[in-house]
Amino acid sequence: MEERIREEASYLVSAFQANDGRPFDPFMVLTNAVSNVICSIMFGDRFEYSDSSFQRMIYLLKELAELETKPITQLYKIFPWLMKVPGPHQKLFSIQHTYLNFLRDIIQKHRDTWDPAVRRDFIDAFFEEIEKNKDNPGSSFTEETLLIVIADLFVAGSDTTSNTLRWSLLMMLLHPHIQKKVHEEIDLVIGSDRLPTIEDHSKMPYTSAVIHEVQRYGNILPMALLHMTYRNTNIQGFDIPKGTTIIPNLTSVLKDKRNWKKPFQFYPEHFLDSEGQFVKNEAFMPFSAGRRMCVGEQLARIDLFIFFTSLLQRFEFHIPDDQPYPRHESVFTFNYSPHPFQVCCRER
Ligand code: HEM
Structure with a gap:
């Protein structure tokens, strides 16, 4: 995966460069880049940063998260039988529908071109399991499960990491002296002639501490995910x-x-x-804990290190002159994310 992430990081750097020092909101391009990593695992493909239908999907998913936390949606959850009336909660279903159709199309295209002798990606691997289990009526390897699994992985693997990367850029804007120290460490360990690799990580205690602190401070999933006890239990x-x-x-x-x-x-x-030197802290658990903790932790850690260091290697980030000072507090829409902000980057 690391190679794929480094390649995507090069595209991301070029996209930042293309702004030519002008202010821009990094939301879309960061989300697209991070989504491309999970897309290449699942669909064997990436989406160009100029692909408007993919951008629309990213906006719809953002809107979906916002709708999920609206009071009217909470009302719907409590009184579903009363809420057949039109309203934002209905829009939520329509977005879900569009999203699932987008994925259904991708699955169908894979089905049409599937060659069992060549495994291109996660969808192909899942097809193989469906095939192996086709005589087992109790099997959960079905196309419906495949749809829901990729729908879950796509959201879980894109929004979380891109949100954390936005926090990291915001922190660099708000704390230039910290940004300077990261630059110094990158110059010392990686230099400017090659892209960062995950092996650099252990030699970069300061950058590693900054990324950990971004995750701790950003606290992007303050309530993790809901769980349910499957047996009576006693805790403390x-x-x-x-x-x-x-x-x-x-x-x-x-x-x-x-x-x-x-x-x-x-x-x-x-x-x-x-x-x-870097020190661990056992209270650092942005990926939660226990058996159902984040399955994407390893991937997320590689994503964060490679994307963050690749951007900081090439650019110095600052607050655009004509923009208001960015806010450091978060917005809650299912997760905690920064308020939208603009950034300027200057090549180093
Ligand atoms: C900075 C990035 C990320 C953070 C902070 C994060 C955090 C979390 C947290 C807190 C949970 C809930 C665990 C619980 O309820 O106990 C979770 C679950 C999950 N995450 Fe992540 N995640 C990140 C990236 C990713 C990525 C890249 C993937 C994709 C491969 C991913 C896939 C998942 C899945 C599938 C679950 C549900 C696991 C289950 O229920 O068994 N996450 N994540």
Whole structure:
């Protein structure tokens, strides 16, 4: 995967370059780049940054996340039988429908060109499993499951990492002295003649601390995902019956003042010892914990390191002169993301 991510990082750098020092909102291009990594695993293909139908899909998914957290949608969840009236909650279904149709098309194109002797990507691998299990009526390898699995992976693998990368650029804008230190470490370890590789990671404690701090501070999935107990259980003296919905509270650890010196500030030193070496902290759990923790953690970590260092290797980021000072607090729409902001990049 690393090769694929490095290749995508080169496209991303060119797209930033194309702005020629003018201010731009990095939302779309970062989301497109990160989505391309997961798309190449699942569909064996990437989408050009100029592909308007793909951009529309990205906007629709953003709108979907916003709609999901609107009060009217919450009402729908509580009184579904009362909410047959038109309203934003209905738009949510129409977006879901468009999204699933977009993926159905991709699956169909794969079906039409499928050669069982050549495995191009995740969809082909899933087709093989469907084929192997076709005489087993209880099998969950069906085209319907495939659709939902890729729908899940696409959202889980794009929005999270691109949101974190936006946080990282915002933090560089707001803390130029930290950006300068990252530049210095990149110059020392990687230089400017080659692209970053994941092997550089262990030699770059400061950059690593910055990326960890971006994840801790950004706290993008403050309530992880909902879970349900599958049997009666007891945690620290509390009885929790089977079938109880559980909402993990990741903020309670990521912003816990017993674990972090400055829980509400951006402070990379949370991950550095007095010698400047990287130190782990067991309260760092943006990917949650336990059996159902994020399955994409490894991929996300590689994405974050390669994309972030590739951008910082080539550019110095600053707040555009004619723009308001970016806000450091987050917007909540299912996840925490930064307020939209504009950035200027100057080639180094
Ligand atoms: C910075 C990036 C990411 C963060 C912070 C993140 C965080 C999380 C969190 C907190 C959960 C919930 C775990 C729980 O409920 O206990 C989760 C679940 C999940 N993540 Fe990620 N994630 C990231 C990137 C990715 C990527 C790149 C993929 C794609 C491969 C991915 C796929 C998933 C899936 C499929 C689940 C559901 C796992 C399950 O229910 O078993 N994530 N992620």
